[in-house]
Amino acid sequence: MGMYAVRLWSVRHSRLLESFYQGFERIIVRLDPLWKRIGYERLEQPVAAVERQVKGLLFDCQMCGQCALSSTGMSCPMNCPKNLRNGPCGGVRANGHCEVKPEMKCVWVKAWEGSQQMLEGKAILDVQKPVDNTLKGHSSWLRVAREKAGARAQPEGRAS
Amino acid sequence: MIVDPLYDPGDPLPPLPGHSSRGRLERVLRSGKFAVTAELNPPDSADPREVFERALVLSEVCDAINATDASGANTHMSSVGICSLLTRAGYAVIMQISCRDRNRIAIQGDVLGAAAMGVSNILCLTGDGVQAGDQPGAKPVFDLDSTSLLETIRTMRDEKRFLSGRKITVPPAVLLGAAANPFAPPYDYRPIHLGKKVAAGAQFIQTQYCYDIPLLERFMARVRDLDLHKKCFILVGVGPLASAKTARWMRTNVPGVHIPDQVIARLEGAQKQKLEGKNLCIELIQQIREIEGVAGVHVMAYRQEELVSDVISASGIMKNRQPRPQARRPAKERIA
């Protein structure tokens, strides 16, 4: 199975991956004290390497460091040649393929399909902020763990 | 000079309460009139007169002129450049900004620059891929996308600050627009996508060329379900097709253009294809006008500007309009 086929598989099983990730996220957020003890900085490189392997295999992840998969039906928006994070461009071909790379299905056509199977599929409606290019290559998991744990520590506070 | 400096269709105008801009387009839209916008084909020239000549033909029959930003990824005079020329002569313009060629630093600067030149309307676009143009080796930028661009400009206008939080002393008073393409997949996501753009700040919408009324009607029905037609003004894109051959060419080469086979067959069967294309366009405008929730049309007549005025007058959409008040003051004074 080629990389592209795996990516399509992941979108088809977006619901499964969603549940899996939700569990996974709960664990890594809960382990925040441990991460703190080891030091987030020290963890950055090894965790990013693992994340790159796992998500690279499943999603062709580009390691933007600010994962949006939960809001994009498990179809990585950084594989869109225009890096669109809020929805498809107007150039999608009649057969649902990409304007720029005609051999590829439009990332957002897949995203829409994937999101409809998900429990939290409505997240596709959230307006995504512009990409922070300084986060490229960094672990998104660690960022989520740190931010969500931080938000929980101060009940009134917000993440970030 | 071809343009009489006193010829002044009227931007920017005195501010009105509740309006985002000082532009004529916003007034026309808010007053409930059926609005007409038209696209100017940008020149490959360093001569301002070419811009004025092309604008003059259009301005007589429309409420605002779109200045494209290297559409089809072919570079021409930049939209800031065109707008700077047109606003000087008093024209109402819609400046298009695509995310393909500039990062957020340049775009925010262009927004302020445009406002300083008297631009009252900005249309936020993703931009066609560089592969569509004659310099496919150019680097696609896409630092922002059209939705985050809308939100960025809204922040600049309403909160008087850049994305970084730094203060802006005089915010850009612009009406914000976005594009929509009801004629490309994923069809059932398109109305939702529109909602997202409205949430990000879009106040008016200009769509891709419409040659498929049933598809548009389906889209508009969903838009009405979501109440979006009350939250933004939707202008549907139209344009005369010169021949069946052009139609085929556009369909395969211009990203996002959908032309049904029946349309091509109708052109092919006609004695005079160009005339048929024009009549088809007039009919489309009349049908579009009847659809609930449509606020106007956006005419794009690639290389056929001379037809725009005919098409619009024949369609009758400007019939009950007051003739535009002619300027009493020189345009320059108004901008400064």
Place this chain on the structure above:
Amino acid sequence: MTRHALTADRTATRARGRLEAVLRRGDFALTAETSPPDAGAPAPVLARGGCLKGLADAVNVTDGAGARAHMSALAAAALLARDGIEPVLQFTMRDRNRLALQGDILGAAALGIPNILCLHGDDVATGDQPEAKPVYDIDSRELMRTARRMRDEGTFPSGRPIEPRPALFIGAADRPTDPKPGWKPDALLAKIDAGADFVQTQYCFDMDLLRRYLARLADHGVLERLFVIVGIGPIASAKSARWMNENLFGVQIPEEIVRRLDGARDQQAEGRRICVELLQELSEIDGVGGAHLMAPRQEEAIAEVIADSGLLSRRSAA
């Protein structure tokens, strides 16, 4: 006053700006710098740069200086041009790809902006939006090549014709250095080959260093092929002189100038006096085409220095 081989006109057919005309005539040119405001209105542009009218031959308009967003250089330059102040439109490679740059060049020409300056641009990390994507699609030399092609051949790089062509006077940046034995001005020669008609340099307050530098440029035939406009400016205080030495790459303000500022009662006035003296000295140095006056957000100081230098009244009749 120096007479260049360059004063022979190479492009008699195109409309020339004041800067180019002054340089080709062999007069000492004076350029200044202004940065666009953080406003969506025209008045602040003129409030800042307007005082230079009639004094500076051309005024550089910075493009996202310090990697921060300000009003676009093109719009600010257009506003200055409309008001009778000739701009030098700066282009950095950081924020735009080739399509945008070419479009802006045509726009600039149509708006009556005759001069452009092609720069690399400060790193996005130094600005207030480090999360922005740096573009760098082409480098500044490639932009000069493109601009020259648009002007001389009347085509875009794709070969598509431009009619009429943009009239452009093409500039690049430079940094005078103390030439080591064997040093060759390779970078500058490459810029000339790419199409540079003139350079504006980083601040250079050390006239001896400058003389050594120019001598070396002359050895390599640079001065016959391009105009060198030397960067200089009124220093606000001894403190800012020290800051400049520490923070501006390649800037070395001689100790005696810092000491003179330190000893002055009114340091700001002294800074301007020093600048006037340096200007006068510069105008006597062979091979210097003119001076480029920079003082962030102090356009009036520049205007004052130009007026006090008396250089404008010494010009040959136009």
